[in-house]
Amino acid sequence: MYSNQRTLVRPVQCSGVGLHSGKKVNLTIKPAPVNHGVKFVRTDLPHKPVIGAHFRNVIDTSLATTLGTDGVIVSTVEHLMASFAGLSIDNILVEMDAYEAPIMDGSAGPFTSMLLEAGIKAQSGKRFTFVVKKPIEMEEEDRKVALHPSDTLKITCTIDFEHPVVNRQSFTISLTDSLFEKEISRARTFGFLHEVNHLKKNGFARGGSLDNAVVIDKDKILNQEGLRYKDEFVRHKVLDCIGDLSLLGMPFIGHIVAHKSGHALNHALLKRFIDQKTCWETVHIPAISP
Numbered sequence: 001m002y003s004n005q006r007t008l009v010r011p012v013q014c015s016g017v018g019l020h021s022g023k024k025v026n027l028t029i030k031p032a033p034v035n036h037g038v039k040f041v042r043t044d045l046p047h048k049p050v051i052g053a054h055f056r057n058v059i060d061t062s063l064a065t066t067l068g069t070d071g072v073i074v075s076t077v078e079h080l081m082a083s084f085a086g087l088s089i090d091n092i093l094v095e096m097d098a099y100e101a102p103i104m105d106g107s108a109g110p111f112t113s114m115l116l117e118a119g120i121k122a123q124s125g126k127r128f129t130f131v132v133k134k135p136i137e138m139e140e141e142d143r144k145v146a147l148h149p150s151d152t153l154k155i156t157c158t159i160d161f162e163h164p165v166v167n168r169q170s171f172t173i174s175l176t177d178s179l180f181e182k183e184i185s186r187a188r189t190f191g192f193l194h195e196v197n198h199l200k201k202n203g204f205a206r207g208g209s210l211d212n213a214v215v216i217d218k219d220k221i222l223n224q225e226g227l228r229y230k231d232e233f234v235r236h237k238v239l240d241c242i243g244d245l246s247l248l249g250m251p252f253i254g255h256i257v258a259h260k261s262g263h264a265l266n267h268a269l270l271k272r273f274i275d276q277k278t279c280w281e282t283v284h285i286p287a288i289s290p
Contacts, residue, residue, distance in 0.1 A: 020064065025096055030093040082240070082242040144258070169234035214232065245266060
């Protein structure tokens with residue numbers, strides 16, 4: 001981990017469509033000063049309202065992670081947030097001219113490449129980190145997500161679908177910037193064809209296509225290019241988890257263990273985490289090679 005806070009060297013821009021809205025959106029990511037954190041600005045609205053990327057501002061987790069304050073929202077932010085967290089970027093201003101972030105290719109890969117191309121620089125402010133001291137767990141029926149003490153940031157994720165293409169998959173990684181880029185960032189969101197059709201009929205997934213999601217039929221993947229990783233499905237769940245838990249507002253050292261978890265349960269864990277003050281402490285970590 002890094003001992004100093006980090007931001008971008010220069011701004012970067014991209015355009016795309018929102019997965020659920022289908023609306024075009026222009027997105028600009030700008031450097032920000034020490035202790036700024038990650039904030040979103042809706043440039044299409046009067047007075048350009050600002051929303052902090054923090055779990056207390058999460059207002060919906062049904063289909064994606066949506067942030068909102070005073071009636072203003074930004075949605076589907078988890079892939080972008082995962083890129084910031086995965087590359088250890090602390091201070092960023094994100095400008096959007098629509099309410100939903102662009103889905104790009106369904107992964108965090110395009111965002112990660114943009115950020116690396118822009119360059120990342122150290123800042124003068126110290127970087128503080130939550131250190132998990134005692135286990136914290138959220139469980140709902142057969143789904144669970146927990147944080148355990150660890151010397152590094154480690155993630156273990158398991159998914160289990162009664163489908164011949166997916167089945168049960170498990171993946172563990174000790175997260176570093178380079179491993180995030182190579183092993184996690186390019187894993188795409190996925191869905192089953194019957195679910196996608198149902199969402200479209202009900203006004204969702206308007207921007208969804210084979211260009212930005214892995215779509216699974218009864219016994220095969222419909223994308224002609226196939227998978228990017230043999231276990232791309234569980235790796236994408238790791239990506240989502242990184243993005244969701246980054247809304248704690250500060251990095252942490254601990255072992256995330258997720259079993260069939262999703263946005264809602266990840267968010268619930270953050271609320272429990274911050275309330276259980278005996279289970280963690282905040283420290284300034286000396287520099288360690290990424």
